[in-house]
Structure formats: C-alpha cells, structure tokens
Amino acid sequence: MSIAISPEVAERLRGFEAPERLGFGSVMAPVMFRAVYQDGCWSGGELIPYGPLQIDPAAKVLHYAQTCFEGMKAYRRVDGSIGLFRPEKNARRMAYSARRLCMPEIPEGMFLEAVRCVTAYCAYLIPAASGESLYLRPLLIGTQPDLSVSASNIYEFYVIASPSEAYHSGNMRVWIERDDTRAALGGTGDAKVGGNYAASLQSVAQLKARGYDQSLWLSPSDRKQIEELSGMNFFAVIDGQLHTPKLSGSILEGVTRDSLIELAGTLGYRVHEREMDIDDLLALIGSGTCSEAFACGTAAIISPISVIGDAGHSVSLPQVPGPVSTALRSALLDIQEGRAEDPFGWMQQVEPASP
Amino acid sequence: MSIAISPEVAERLRGFEAPERLGFGSVMAPVMFRAVYQDGCWSGGELIPYGPLQIDPAAKVLHYAQTCFEGMKAYRRVDGSIGLFRPEKNARRMAYSARRLCMPEIPEGMFLEAVRCVTAYCAYLIPAASGESLYLRPLLIGTQPDLSVSASNIYEFYVIASPSEAYHSGNMRVWIERDDTRAALGGTGDAKVGGNYAASLQSVAQLKARGYDQSLWLSPSDRKQIEELSGMNFFAVIDGQLHTPKLSGSILEGVTRDSLIELAGTLGYRVHEREMDIDDLLALIGSGTCSEAFACGTAAIISPISVIGDAGHSVSLPQVPGPVSTALRSALLDIQEGRAEDPFGWMQQVEPASP
Numbered sequence: 001m002s003i004a005i006s007p008e009v010a011e012r013l014r015g016f017e018a019p020e021r022l023g024f025g026s027v028m029a030p031v032m033f034r035a036v037y038q039d040g041c042w043s044g045g046e047l048i049p050y051g052p053l054q055i056d057p058a059a060k061v062l063h064y065a066q067t068c069f070e071g072m073k074a075y076r077r078v079d080g081s082i083g084l085f086r087p088e089k090n091a092r093r094m095a096y097s098a099r100r101l102c103m104p105e106i107p108e109g110m111f112l113e114a115v116r117c118v119t120a121y122c123a124y125l126i127p128a129a130s131g132e133s134l135y136l137r138p139l140l141i142g143t144q145p146d147l148s149v150s151a152s153n154i155y156e157f158y159v160i161a162s163p164s165e166a167y168h169s170g171n172m173r174v175w176i177e178r179d180d181t182r183a184a185l186g187g188t189g190d191a192k193v194g195g196n197y198a199a200s201l202q203s204v205a206q207l208k209a210r211g212y213d214q215s216l217w218l219s220p221s222d223r224k225q226i227e228e229l230s231g232m233n234f235f236a237v238i239d240g241q242l243h244t245p246k247l248s249g250s251i252l253e254g255v256t257r258d259s260l261i262e263l264a265g266t267l268g269y270r271v272h273e274r275e276m277d278i279d280d281l282l283a284l285i286g287s288g289t290c291s292e293a294f295a296c297g298t299a300a301i302i303s304p305i306s307v308i309g310d311a312g313h314s315v316s317l318p319q320v321p322g323p324v325s326t327a328l329r330s331a332l333l334d335i336q337e338g339r340a341e342d343p344f345g346w347m348q349q350v351e352p353a354s355p
Numbered sequence: 356m357s358i359a360i361s362p363e364v365a366e367r368l369r370g371f372e373a374p375e376r377l378g379f380g381s382v383m384a385p386v387m388f389r390a391v392y393q394d395g396c397w398s399g400g401e402l403i404p405y406g407p408l409q410i411d412p413a414a415k416v417l418h419y420a421q422t423c424f425e426g427m428k429a430y431r432r433v434d435g436s437i438g439l440f441r442p443e444k445n446a447r448r449m450a451y452s453a454r455r456l457c458m459p460e461i462p463e464g465m466f467l468e469a470v471r472c473v474t475a476y477c478a479y480l481i482p483a484a485s486g487e488s489l490y491l492r493p494l495l496i497g498t499q500p501d502l503s504v505s506a507s508n509i510y511e512f513y514v515i516a517s518p519s520e521a522y523h524s525g526n527m528r529v530w531i532e533r534d535d536t537r538a539a540l541g542g543t544g545d546a547k548v549g550g551n552y553a554a555s556l557q558s559v560a561q562l563k564a565r566g567y568d569q570s571l572w573l574s575p576s577d578r579k580q581i582e583e584l585s586g587m588n589f590f591a592v593i594d595g596q597l598h599t600p601k602l603s604g605s606i607l608e609g610v611t612r613d614s615l616i617e618l619a620g621t622l623g624y625r626v627h628e629r630e631m632d633i634d635d636l637l638a639l640i641g642s643g644t645c646s647e648a649f650a651c652g653t654a655a656i657i658s659p660i661s662v663i664g665d666a667g668h669s670v671s672l673p674q675v676p677g678p679v680s681t682a683l684r685s686a687l688l689d690i691q692e693g694r695a696e697d698p699f700g701w702m703q704q705v706e707p708a709s710p
C-alpha cells in the first residue's frame with residue numbers, strides 16, 4: 001500500500017499550535033489517516049486534514065454500535081528518535097475485535113503503515129517529558145445507511161492522534177462494582193468495542209459521586225472473580241509475587257498486561273495468571289499479605305491503587321506506590337522512552353516525515 | 356416547544372420519489388427532526404432536510420457507543436387518517452435507555468412533538484397496504500469530541516423515518532444461541548442501546564449460514580432460560596395459554612409484548628409471564644403440548660416461528676401460523692389500522708401537514 005498525502009496536510013501541520021495544557025486525548029493532531037472498505041475491498045489509504053466525518057443518520061455505527069478501536073502510543077525517546085510500542089499487537093487485537101462484530105479485518109500491513117504514517121507526520125508534536133506521548137487511536141466503523149439489524153457493507157478506518165500528557169497522575173481509588181457488569185460471558189468483553197465502554201459509564205458516574213475514580217469489574221456470571229477496570233487490567237502483589245486475573249473470555253487482553261508479565265520474569269518476580277476471588281483479595285489486603293495493587297494499560301501505564309471500596313467498608317493498600325509497581329513502571333517506561341535496552345524487540349522506530 | 360421548519364423542507368418533500376420496492380428501513384424519508392443538547396439544556400428542535408451528519412472523528416458515540424434509539428410506526432388507517440401507536444411508551448423507554456448510558460433524557464413533550472412533526476410532514480409517504488407503515492427511528496447520540504472514557508457533554512437527537520413494507524413476511528426459523536449472549540445480567544439488555552445489537556451480529560451471521568433467520572437468546576448467567584430474539588420478544592402457546600419470558604433485567608420490555616398481554620386478556624387467553632426453560636419448551640413442543648411459538652415487535656408485529664434449531668437436532672412447530680398467533684395479530688393490526696375499536700386508547704391521531 002502507498003498512502004496518498006493530501007496537499008492540505010503540509011499547511012495544516014504548519015498552522016497547528018498545541019495549547020499549553022494537553023490533557024489526555026482531548027487535543028487532536030491536525031491530520032488523520034482514512035481508508036474505506038466497499039464492495040469487499042479496501043481503498044488505498046490517505047493522510048488528510050483532521051475534520052468532521054460525513055455520516056448518514058441511518059449509518060449502522062450510530063444505531064447498532066458497529067465500531068471497534070485501538071489505543072497505542074508513540075514515544076519521543078531520550079536520543080530524540082520516535083518509537084512505537086508493539087504496534088503489531090494492536091493490529092492483531094483490532095482484527096479480533098473486528099471479527100467479533102462481523103466487520104472486515106484491517107490487513108496488518110495497512111494498519112501498521114497507517115499508524116507509522118500518522119506518527120511520522122505528527123512527530124514534531126510529540127511532547128518530550130517522561131510519560132508524555134502521541135496517543136494513537138485507530139477506529140473502524142460501519143457506515144452503511146440501513147436500519148436493519150445486520151452487518152454494514154461499507155466501513156471506514158481512521159487513525160487519529162492526540163499529543164498527550166500522562167493519563168493518571170495520582171493514586172487510584174477503585175470501587176468494587178457488585179451490580180453492573182461491563183460485558184457478558186459470551187459477550188464482547190474480550191474485544192475492544194464501543195458497547196463495553198457505554199455499559200461502564202453508569203457505574204463510573206455513581207462511584208465518582210462517592211469519591212472514587214474507577215470501577216473494579218467482577219465476573220459477569222457470579223460477580224465473585226476480579227476481571228479488570230474500564231480501561232486497564234488489574235494486578236496485585238501478594239507475598240512479593242504478581243497475581244493477575246487470567247483471561248476469562250470477558251476481559252480485554254492488554255498489551256501492557258502481556259508486556260508486564262514478560263518483564264516481571266526478567267526482574268525476578270513470579271507471575272500468576274489465575275482466578276482472583278475479590279473477597280479473598282480483600283482478606284489478603286486486610287492481613288497485610290497483599291501489599292500492592294495496581295492497574296495497567298497503554299494510557300495509564302501503571303497506576304497504583306490506594307483504596308478498594310466496597311458497599312460495607314473499604315480497605316487501603318499499605319504501599320502506594322509500592323516497590324514492585326515502581327520497579328515495573330520504571331522498567332517498562334525505560335524501554336519505551338529509550339533509557340534501557342529493548343531485549344524483547346518491542347520498539348519500532350519511525351522516521352519523522354516533513355511534509 | 357415549537358419546531359422550526361427549515362425553508363428547504365417543502366422542496367425536499369415535493370421532490371421525493373419513493374422507489375417501487377420499499378423494503379424495511381432502507382428508504383429514508385427526505386426530512387428529519389434534530390435538536391441539540393449543550394450546556395445542560397436542549398435547543399429548540401427543527402425539521403430539516405435528511406442528510407449526512409457532521410461528526411467529529413473523536414465523538415464519543417463512534418468510540419464508546421454512547422447511543423440509544425427507538426423504533427415505532429405511524430399507520431395509514433382505513434379511514435385515511437394517520438395514527439401513532441402508544442408513542443408515550445417509546446418516549447419513556449428512550450428516557451430509560453438514555454439514563455442507563457448517562458445521557459440526558461429527552462423530555463417526553465419534545466419526543467412526542469418531534470415524532471408527530473415528522474409523521475405529519477411525511478404523512479403523504481405512508482403506504483396504505485396492511486402491514487405497511489412509516490417506520491420512525493428516534494436516535495440520541497453523544498457527540499463531544501474527547502477520547503476519555505466518560506459521558507459526553509454534547510448530544511444530538513434525531514428522528515428519521517422510513518416508509519416501509521412489512522418486516523418479516525414469512526415464517527421464522529429460529530436458532531438457540533447457547534454460546535454467545537447479547538447482554539449481561541447487570542448490563543444493558545433492558546435498554547435499547549447500540550452495544551446489544553453489535554454483540555448479536557456474530558450469532559446471526561453464523562446461523563444464517565445454517566439456514567436460520569434469527570437467534571433465540573438465553574439467560575446470560577446460565578443460558579437455560581429463554582430471553583428474546585435480537586429485535587423481538589418471544590411467546591409460546593402451551594395448552595392454549597400464552598407464555599412469555601418475564602422481564603429478567605436483561606431483555607427489552609417490548610411495546611408489542613406489553614400490548615399483546617393486554618389484548619390477549621380481552622380475547623380470552625390466559626397469559627403467563629415466567630421463567631421459560633429452553634429444554635422444557637423443546638420437550639413440550641415434542642409432546643405436542645406447545646402448539647405455536649411466535650416473536651413480536653414493532654417491526655415484525657407477530658412473526659410465527661416454524662422451527663427451533665439446536666446443535667443436536669431441531670423441532671418443528673405443528674401450527675404455523677397457528678390460530679392464537681393469527682387471532683392476536685389480526686386483533687392488534689385491526690386496532691393499529693383502524694378496522695376495530697381502540698378500547699385501550701392506544702392510537703394517537705396525527706393531522707397531516709402540508710409544507
């Protein structure tokens with residue numbers, strides 16, 4: 001594939017001024033990638049100015065949520081070069097998500113070229129402080145205008161980008177959600193699709209009113225096992241070893257989770273992927289056996305959990321951030337930001353393009 | 356509220372030519388209603404030409420499926436007048452769906468006025484044969500451009516319309532879905548939100564390949580109890596009495612279901628809302644005790660089920676359509692199309708508007 005660069009791209013990039021406070025995912029880069037799927041094949045992609053999409057009011061995505069997306073980051077490394085973190089993992093997860101909603105897969109080559117292209121042209125926008133990045137958001141939507149409940153026959157694929165600060169700076173207060181669930185067994189929880197996030201909003205609104213930051217989701221069948229947070233996977237440090245919920249079919253397989261499991265081994269920590277009963281964990285925190293808990297994801301990297309709240313009572317973690325979370329966070333960021341060797345071959349360098 | 360009528364509406368309506376074959380939900384009326392929610396309140400609505408929406412690529416609806424909708428019909432009655440069927444039920448269900456996804460409710464007055472306005476201006480498009488109608492689709496979407504997983508602070512409300520033929524003409528072959536689920540307990544199954552429909556697409560694609568038309572969804576916790584179809588509620592006739600799954604928290608409370616329960620009483624049928632074990636039902640069909648099964652919804656009215664398919668074997672219903680389904684269908688359509696008295700006060704007349 002060769003990506004067509006719209007003649008307006010140069011001017012848009014030159015004219016862009018980033019505001020002083022970036023936040024996370026709220027300032028959008030001035031260009032985006034776009035490709036269209038119709039009559040069974042993908043059109044050649046193009047880099048175009050960022051701007052509103054023209055979407056028919058009967059488009060499937062608006063009614064039936066036929067949408068999936070990815071979240072990944074490009075980092076400015078200490079030597080000034082630009083690196084993407086394991087983009088092929090996102091490409092494959094997006095293909096999985098697309099299949100779950102009967103959408104055409106984005107060929108891995110097109111996905112990677114699109115992400116590299118947006119990164120290359122937006123390279124000069126990537127902030128340099130540790131934890132900052134260009135957040136990339138590939139998005140696939142079904143746009144056929146037709147009200148029948150069936151898969152679209154037209155799709156649009158975008159990669160938009162947002163120069164961003166770190167996502168969660170502070171420690172997180174997490175609330176155990178014992179009523180709502182974000183995804184069903186046999187549902188879409190292991191795919192990165194819109195409906196899971198819509199379903200999570202009510203819980204978050206309620207817990208915010210109680211002074212908490214994030215919901216801790218439990219297994220949908222019996223609400224006993226820990227699953228994950230709305231946009232992050234969950235880890236606990238028990239007796240100095242790492243424990244994380246095993247992939248249950250209703251949680252998302254995070255790239256960060258996977259990377260931490262590999263990294264932990266090299267740092268000398270044992271990792272257990274298993275069913276984690278929430279009440280057992282609360283008891284282990286109470287007795288001091290569980291010393292740390294944290295959430296991890298592309299956006300948040302590693303965010304230490306300070307409090308786990310429950311209807312009757314809440315428990316506090318003794319170490320926030322604890323030594324294991326801190327060591328893992330540094331080791332991962334050191335690879336991503338180029339301060340350390342990359343023994344796993346996780347980073348892919350992108351040459352900046354000048355329009 | 357007073358609805359502003361765009362100056363282009365008259366011309367669009369005059370210029371519109373319906374194709375010979377309408378289908379269901381695929382030909383869109385040339386005008387639509389639109390209102391915007393911002394800074395905590397709704398703008399005055401307007402009737403405007405049907406056409407593409409301008410949606411920011413970072414809009415919440417595209418990523419997090421913050422969308423809910425309704426489906427309802429306006430009928431051309433035998434005396435030539437136009438009638439809406441229980442529109443206040445749809446208004447209330449949409450308010451419920453909106454709350455579930457942390458969206459602002461559409462005030463009932465605005466909802467009803469919007470639906471009446473679109474119906475009035477599109478009155479001349481409503482086909483007259485029995486079973487045909489103007490299908491109305493209210494739609495609420497969160498459009499704030501921001502990638503954080505949180506509720507939008509901007510919403511757009513549309514009512515689009517589609518002159519339509521009857522939805523399912525034939526008898527339906529239904530497949531028992533024992534793996535996938537469309538909605539979780541504690542999820543969004545009792546709200547009319549996009550994610551439920553996205554989750555259902557994979558199952559339907561698989562059963563179509565096996566020669567079936569619709570999935571029969573089971574209870575998400577144990578997949579033993581019948582829930583509903585992807586866009587219809589389920590009824591069975593057992594020993595001459597009607598049985599339908601009770602509202603479990605994960606099925607949609609259909610307006611048609613509710614109306615049939617009332618109507619059945621006046622026709623002398625007992626109705627049981629209860630847990631319906633799928634394997635029990637298969638046995639009752641096998642023994643001939645269950646003589647009919649059908650699905651019901653605004654689009655489909657009543658569609659008889661001819662076959663219920665399962666991994667090992669499939670069972671056929673003896674009477675397709677059976678006498679109870681046929682009697683209920685006629686009684687409902689007679690009220691909707693003005694051939695019978697309306698003892699429940701379900702119909703609301705709409706005066707056609709000429710632009």
Ligand SMILES: Cc1ncc(COP(=O)(O)O)c(C=O)c1O
Nearest residue numbers: 231232233252254255256297298
């Ligand atoms: C539901 C959910 N779980 C976990 C994650 C973490 O995944 P990753 O590490 O790939 O960002 C995310 C976000 O990306 C998510 O949305």
Ligand SMILES: Cc1ncc(COP(=O)(O)O)c(C=O)c1O
Nearest residue numbers: 586587588607609610611652653
């Ligand atoms: C999931 C689901 N169940 C049931 C129904 C039937 O509801 P109603 O009779 O209000 O159309 C619908 C469609 O409207 C639906 O989408």
